[in-house]
Amino acid sequence: MSLPGMDIEAVARFLADRGVTVRGELTAEQISGGRSNLTFRVSDGTSAWVLRRPPVAGLTPSAHDMGREYTVTEALRPTAVPVAGTVAIDREGAVLGAPCTVVDFVPGLVVRDQDDLAALTDAQVLAVVNSLVDVLVALHAVDFRAVGLESFGRPEGYVSRQVRLWARQWEQVKTRELPDAARLAAALADFAPPAEAAIVHGDFRVDNTILDADRPEIVRAVVDWEMSTLGDPLTDLALMCVYRDPVFDLVLGTTAAWTSDRLPSTDALAQRYAVTSGRDLGAWDHYLALANFKLAVIAEGIAYRARQGADSGSGALAAADATPELMAAGLRLLRHSPRSTDTVTATNHS
Incomplete structure (x- = not known):
């Protein structure tokens, strides 16, 4: 069967040329x-x-x-x-x-949807989520200079550049005009928290990891690193929390494991991260609003690619239904929270 984007004979030659033994x-x-x-x-x-x-x-x-x-x-x-x-x-x-x-190839358990999650006990679910947060803390604690990643990104001004980047990407992938998109981008335009440099994953949640099949609380590998860079670690945490919103099911086209009410709340995720990492969650509502904006653009991009004929999976066009909800959620966060760089308590907005 032909697979779009794959040429197995070319891949075989490529591996052989790179010295990989193909038996x-x-x-x-x-x-x-x-x-x-x-x-x-x-x-x-x-x-x-x-x-x-x-x-x-x-x-x-x-x-x-x-x-x-x-x-x-x-x-x-x-x-x-x-x-x-x-x-x-x-x-x-x-x-x-x-x-x-x-x-x-790392063998193990990938928990994508709530059917996958059903195989785990409540105690295992809690242990898995705690391990994921701990891995995120470990990632943000890596000395990026010591591992040769000092030129991997520009952490200075990272958050404000993120706002501009996702605003530009919205213009490239939008399938209709949404006034809330421009409003949210404008409302975030001056969000520039003090720079903190860490390796950020950019797409961190349970289905972007491989768990041990026998002991799922052990994370065998974190995958899907294409959006990683050096930047503000709280952007990673905020996006992970916004992924908990049930509207994310529309983006993935499935009943996602990460949106299940069996998982700890976003309060609990943020609190464990804050305690384990020692970081204050300053301007937390603004971080969450930016995460909503990013996810809204991602959702629109999925629908855009489907309209262009890419093989994006079943229900890809429906991903666009999440976009206005996410844009509106980001605006609500900013309207209901005064601008502050002081420490705030994480609250559940999902």
Whole structure:
């Protein structure tokens, strides 16, 4: 069966050229889940790898950066952050017509939807979420200079650049005019908290990790690093919390595990992070508003790619239904909270 974006014979030649031992005929299957980069499991019957590449149409600039994903994963291998082993990268797109990366296949449990979550007890669910927050804290604690990532991003002015970046991406992927989008971008335009430099994942939640099949509280690997950079760690935390909103189901096209009411509240997530990391949640409502804006643009981008004919999965057009709700939620956060850089208590807005 032909897989859009995959040429298995070209991949076989690519691996051989990179010195990877391929013991038999390669096969590929697309791994379900995710609406960003295409992800394939490639196997020779003995060994297995994961290949990732951008979508075949409707690219959102900076949201499908394969070189970035490979660089950060390689740098994090000696740290406490669990990642898959790096194997090879095609930065120019000579193999598949777009850049791609190959990493080791990490066996384990991927919890994407609430059916997957049903296999876990309540105690396991709590342990998994606590472990995820702890891994996020560990990521933000990595000395990025010590692992060679000092030029991986520009943390100074990161938040204000994020507002401008997502505003530009909205203009590129919007499928209709939404006044709330311009209002939210304008309301966030002067949000410039003091710079703090950390490696940020940019898309952190349970289905972007691989858990141990027997002990799911152990995170075997964090995956999907294409939006990582150096920036403000609270943007990672805020986006993880906004993902808890049930409207996120429309974005993923499934009843997402991360939106389940079996998980701790966003209050609990933010509180555990704050206590474990020692960070104050300053201007928390503004961080949450920015996270809503980002997710709204991502949702619109999914629908845009579907309209362009990309294989974005079933229900991709419905992702756009989440966009106005997320834009409105971001505006409500800013209207109901005075601008402050003082420490605030995280409140549940999901």
